[in-house]
Amino acid sequence: EDQVTQSPEALRLQEGESSSLNCSYTVSGLRGLFWYRQDPGKGPEFLFTLYSAGEEKEKERLKATLTKKESFLHITAPKPEDSATYLCAVNTGTASKLTFGTGTRLQVTL
Amino acid sequence: NAGVMQNPRHLVRRRGQEARLRCSPMKGHSHVYWYRQLPEEGLKFMVYLQKENIIDESGMPKERFSAEFPKEGPSILRIQQVVRGDSAAYFCASSLSPGTRNTIYFGEGSWLTVV
Numbered sequence: 001e002d003q004v005t006q007s008p009e010a011l012r013l014q015e016g017e018s019s020s021l022n023c024s025y026t027v028s029g030l031r032g033l034f035w036y037r038q039d040p041g042k043g044p045e046f047l048f049t050l051y052s053a054g055e056e057k058e059k060e061r062l063k064a065t066l067t068k069k070e071s072f073l074h075i076t077a078p079k080p081e082d083s084a085t086y087l088c089a090v091n092t093g094t095a096s097k098l099t100f101g102t103g104t105r106l107q108v109t110l
Numbered sequence: 111n112a113g114v115m116q117n118p119r120h121l122v123r124r125r126g127q128e129a130r131l132r133c134s135p136m137k138g139h140s141h142v143y144w145y146r147q148l149p150e151e152g153l154k155f156m157v158y159l160q161k162e163n164i165i166d167e168s169g170m171p172k173e174r175f176s177a178e179f180p181k182e183g184p185s186i187l188r189i190q191q192v193v194r195g196d197s198a199a200y201f202c203a204s205s206l207s208p209g210t211r212n213t214i215y216f217g218e219g220s221w222l223t224v225v
Binding site for chain 2: 004032034036041042043044045046049051087089097098099100101102103
């Protein structure tokens with residue numbers, strides 16, 4: 001059975017303090033790894049998809065990387081508006097079925 | 111707003127009543143997915159539909175839950191005889207096609223509370 005584990009569960013950073021979120025996965029055959037951002041009371045907002053080890057994608061202060069066993073979401077010089085829960089998900093079969101981790105709750109303070 | 115539209119956003123039902131959640135996919139998308147997020151748990155896949163077809167319902171509870179995506183109109187997730195354990199956020203998502211290179215976009219969710 002596919003498994004996705006995210007760490008840490010919660011992370012508190014000061015504004016400008018860079019850090020990384022981890023997503024480790026155990027799957028039978030990865031066809032895509034997804035990162036989403038979710039604000040309280042809202043739906044997941046798409047950030048990135050990574051397909052193969054070594055791939056990297058960037059968007060503003062966020063950078064996602066992928067290895068054969070895990071993915072990292074690097075946050076450079078975060079701002080308070082980056083506070084959210086970041087979700088990682090894997091797709092190992094049809095595009096219909098994403099297996100999600102439980103997320104990392106990020107809080108960025110002034 | 112051309113995103114995935116869900117309604118109602120919040121729904122309160124008494125035990126034993128029926129809940130109907132509606133989802134209109136993004137414009138041009140014909141593939142719809144439903145996920146459930148229980149308190150303190152991750153999102154769990156429930157069902158994948160195309161117009162007039164259920165493609166994958168492996169995540170749907172065997173009883174009381176059903177889903178449809180008619181030729182015209184929104185997709186409907188129906189929960190009969192609700193119980194307290196059905197209280198959760200239900201998210202609809204859509205994609206342009208089922209290929210793995212197509213992004214799945216989520217709606218804002220429908221929060222069901224069973225009292």
